[in-house]
Amino acid sequence: MAAEALFRPFSCKSLHLKNRIVMAPMTRSFSPGGVPTPDVAGYYRRRAEAEVGLILSEGTGVARPASLNDPNVPNFHGEQSLAGWKQVIDAVHAGGGQMAPQLWHVGSVRNPMTTWVAPPPVDSPSGMSSPGKRFTEPMTDEAIADTLAAFGRAAADAKRLGFDAVEIHGAHGYLIDQFFWGGVNQRSDRYGGATIAERARFGAEVVKSIRSAVGEDFAILLRLSQWKQQDFSVKLAHTPQEMEAWLTPLVEAGTDILHCSQRRFWEPEFEGSELNFAGWARKLTGKPTITVGSVGLTGEFTESLSKGTSSKPASLDNLLHRLEREEFDLVAVGRALLADPQWARKIHEGRNHELSDFSKEALASLS
Ligand SMILES: Cc1cc2nc3c(=O)[nH]c(=O)nc-3n(C[C@H](O)[C@H](O)[C@H](O)COP(=O)(O)O)c2cc1C
Numbered sequence: 001m002a003a004e005a006l007f008r009p010f011s012c013k014s015l016h017l018k019n020r021i022v023m024a025p026m027t028r029s030f031s032p033g034g035v036p037t038p039d040v041a042g043y044y045r046r047r048a049e050a051e052v053g054l055i056l057s058e059g060t061g062v063a064r065p066a067s068l069n070d071p072n073v074p075n076f077h078g079e080q081s082l083a084g085w086k087q088v089i090d091a092v093h094a095g096g097g098q099m100a101p102q103l104w105h106v107g108s109v110r111n112p113m114t115t116w117v118a119p120p121p122v123d124s125p126s127g128m129s130s131p132g133k134r135f136t137e138p139m140t141d142e143a144i145a146d147t148l149a150a151f152g153r154a155a156a157d158a159k160r161l162g163f164d165a166v167e168i169h170g171a172h173g174y175l176i177d178q179f180f181w182g183g184v185n186q187r188s189d190r191y192g193g194a195t196i197a198e199r200a201r202f203g204a205e206v207v208k209s210i211r212s213a214v215g216e217d218f219a220i221l222l223r224l225s226q227w228k229q230q231d232f233s234v235k236l237a238h239t240p241q242e243m244e245a246w247l248t249p250l251v252e253a254g255t256d257i258l259h260c261s262q263r264r265f266w267e268p269e270f271e272g273s274e275l276n277f278a279g280w281a282r283k284l285t286g287k288p289t290i291t292v293g294s295v296g297l298t299g300e301f302t303e304s305l306s307k308g309t310s311s312k313p314a315s316l317d318n319l320l321h322r323l324e325r326e327e328f329d330l331v332a333v334g335r336a337l338l339a340d341p342q343w344a345r346k347i348h349e350g351r352n353h354e355l356s357d358f359s360k361e362a363l364a365s366l367s
Contacts, residue, residue, distance in 0.1 A: 003316060003347050005323040010053070010330060012256055012288055013219040015165050017053035017098060017330075020323065021344045024292050024334035025056040025102040025167065025223070027073055030366050034061070034068070034075035036084035041091040043366040046341035048097025051348055055097055056167050056221075056259075056332070057088070059104030062150040064143075066118035067104065067175075069111035076101055076154045082161065089162050100165040100221060103154050103210075105147065107175030108136065108184075109229070123147060124178055125191065125202070130230045131183035138187065144202070147175075152209035155220075165219035168206055170250075171261045173228035176203045180236050180246070181228060196236055197245040204253040211254035220254055221290070225261035226277065232263070232302075240270060244284045251285045258285065259332065262293040263300040266318050278328035292332035295319055296343070297358055301335055310359035311335065313352065338362055 007019045023044075030040055044055050061067035063077035075081040085101065092099045108124035123143055127136040139147070155166045170176035178184050179202035185192050191202045203222075210220055224247075226235045237243035247258065260277035269277045278291035294300045296319075299311035319331060335358040337343045346354050 001317045001320050003320060003350075005320050006316075006331065007348055010288075013165075013217050015054065015098060015219045019051065019053040019344070020330045021051070021053045021347075022290055022330050022332040023047050023052045023055040023337050024332040025058055025169070026334055026338055027058045027070075028363075028366060029070055029072035031074035031081075031084070032072055033080075034071065034073065034078070035080045036074045036088055038087060039366050040074070040084070041088045044088055044097075044099065045091035045095040047337060047344075048092045048095030048099070050342045051344040052097055052337065053344075054164075054330070055092055055099040057099065057101045059102045059169050060085075062103055062105055062147070062154045064105060064123055064147055064150050065120065066122050067106065067150070069106045069109060069116075069118060070114055071116045076103060076157065077150070082157055086161050093162065098164040100163055100167045100219075101154075101158050102167045102169050102223070103151055103158075104169040105151075105175040107173075107178045109174055123175060125185040125187050128184045128186075129173075129178075141189075144191065148205050148209040151206045152213035155210040155218075156213040159214050159218055165221060166210060166214070167221040167223055167259065168203075168210065169223055170203050170206075171223045171225035173230045176206060177225065177228065179203060181234065183231075183234065195245065196242055197249060200246055200249045204249040207250060207253035207255050219256045221257040221259050222250060222255040223259040223261055224250075224281075226269075227261075227263065229302075240280060240284060243269075243280055247281060247285050251287055255287065257288045257290060257330070258282075259290040259292070260328075262291070263302060265291045265293040265295060275327060276322070279322070282328055288329040290330040290332050291319075291322070291328040292334065295331055295333045296336045296347075296355070304335065304358060304360065308360045310357050312357050313355040316347070335362070341367070
C-alpha cells in the first residue's frame with residue numbers, strides 16, 4: 001500500500017508540519033551534566049533533514065531537584081542546558097524540521113541503570129512508585145505549586161528559544177501519571193480522589209500553567225498512556241465514559257494534541273470496537289491525536305530494551321488504513337527512527353527493502 005497518507009501536511013496552531021511522521025521521544029543519555037551537546041543537535045538534525053515532520057525530544061527535566069534520575073539526561077532549565085537546546089532547535093530548523101521538547105518529571109521512579117541519586121526531595125503524590133510500597137513523604141502543597149511553576153517556566157523557555165510546540169510527559173508511570181493512577185495516588189486533598197476525573201486535576205493544572213506561560217497560539221501536546229512501566233496491565237480508563245472523564249479536564253485546560261502511547265498501535269482499547277487509544281481519544285474529545293507503538297517493526301519496545309530481542313521491519317498497511325480512515329492524525333515512530341535517520345525518506349520513496357532491523361546496539365551511539 002502506498003504511504004501517501006503519511007505525507008499529507010498537518011497544522012495546529014504554531015505547528016505547520018509537512019507530513020504526519022513524528023519522531024517519538026526517546027531518552028538517549030548523551031547529555032553529560034544535563035547539557036545537550038553538539039552531537040545531540042546533529043542527531044536530531046539528521047532526522048529533520050530526512051523528512052521527519054515533527055521531532056519530539058527525549059524527555060528533558062523541569063526545574064525540580066529530583067525531576068530526573070540520570071545525570072546524562074538533559075535538563076530544560078539553567079543557562080548551559082538552555083544554550084545547548086538553542087543549538088538543537090536551530091539545527092532542526094536548518095534541516096527543515098519542527099520540534100517540541102518533551103517536558104519531564106520522573107516522579108518517584110528509580111533508575112536501575114545508575115547509582116546516581118538526585119538531590120531530595122523525591123516528588124510523588126503519596127510517596128510510592130508502585131502500589132503499597134511507600135518509601136517517602138507525599139508532595140507538600142508548596143512542592144506541587146513549585147512543580148506547576150517549573151513546567152510553566154520550561155514551556156516559556158521553549159517558546160523563547162524558538163521551539164515550535166511543547167509536549168508534556170504525562171505517561172508511563174512518571175510524576176503526572178502517578179497522580180492519575182489510583183494505585184499510587186492516595187491523597188485525600190484536591191489532587192486525589194476515587195475517580196479518574198478527580199485525579200486528573202494535577203495534570204490539568206500542569207497544562208494550565210503551561211498555557212498561561214505560552215499564550216493561546218502555541219501548541220501544547222500531552223502524552224498519556226493507560227499502561228505503566230510498573231505494571232503493563234493497569235488501565236486508568238476501563239470504559240469510554242471513564243476515558244472521557246479523564247481526557248475532558250485535560251483538554252479543557254488547554255491541551256491541543258493528545259499523544260496516546262501504546263506498545264502496539266493495533267491493539268483495540270475497548271471491546272466491541274477496532275479503535276485504538278488514539279482513535280478513542282480523538283472520537284471522545286474532537287482533538288487531533290498521535291498514535292505510537294511498534295510502527296514498522298515486528299516487536300514492541302519494552303521487550304526489545306529489557307530482553308535485547310531484535311525487531312524486523314514490518315508492513316505499514318494496517319497503520320495506513322487507520323490513518324486513511326482518520327482514526328488519528330499523526331504517527332509517532334520510535335526505534336525505527338532511532339536506528340535509521342533516513343527511515344521517513346525511505347518510506348516516502350518506497351525504498352522499503354532498505355529498511356533496517358532494530359537491535360539494542362543502536363543505543364550505543366547517536367548515529
Ligand atoms: C530508547 C528509548 C527511550 C525512550 N524514552 C522515552 C522518553 O524519554 N519519553 C517517552 O515518552 N517515551 C520514551 N520511550 C518510548 C517511545 O517514545 C515510544 O513510545 C516507544 O519506543 C514505542 O515506539 P516504537 O515501537 O516505535 O519504538 C522510549 C523508547 C525507547 C526505545
